[in-house]
Amino acid sequence: MKTVAKRLLGRSPWSARRAGSWWPRLREAADLEPPLARAERLGRVAAERGFDWPDAVGPRQKIEEELRELDQAIARGDRDAIAHELGDVLFSVVNLGRHLPAGDVATCMDRANDRFAQRFSYVEEQLLDHGGHADLAQLERWWNEAKEAER
Secondary structure (H helix, E strand, O other), rough: OOHHHHHHHHHOHHHHHOHHHHHHHHHHHHHHOHHHHHHHHHHHHHHHHHOOOOHHHHHHHHHHHHHHHHHHHHHHHHHHHHHHHHHHHHHHHHHHHHOOOOOOOOHHHHHHHHHHHHHHHHHHHHHHOOOOOOOOHHHHHHHHHHHHHHH
C-alpha cells in the first residue's frame, strides 16, 4: 500500500488539485507510521470519499477473494506474488476491522499478541515439566488448556 500511496503522491500537481481536500490526508497516511494504523487511516480516507462497503459483508468477502489469490501465488511458488497477496489479505482484514465494533485494529492486534504470548508461555512450562519433548498433538492439547483457562 505504501508503494501505491507513493505512486499516487508522485503524480502531477494537476492530479493533486483534482483530488481535492483528501489529497493532504492521503499524503499524511503515506508518512511513516505503524502499518496497521496506516492501513486503518487509508481505509478511513477512502471511506470518506465514498470508496467503502456499507457493512462488514463486503470486507469479509474481499478477505476470501484475497485468500484465494494468496493460495494461487503459493501454489505457483512465486515469492513476490506471495508477499503482494499476503499484504492484500492483511489490508483487507484491517478494512474488516473498521466495520466491526471491536475498536482500533492495533489494539486488537496487541491483545492477540498478549494472548499468544501467555498461551505459549504455558505450553513452554508444560514442555519443561515433561522433559522438553512432545509431539505436535500434545503441544496443541496444552495450547487448548491454556486457551480454556482464559475463559
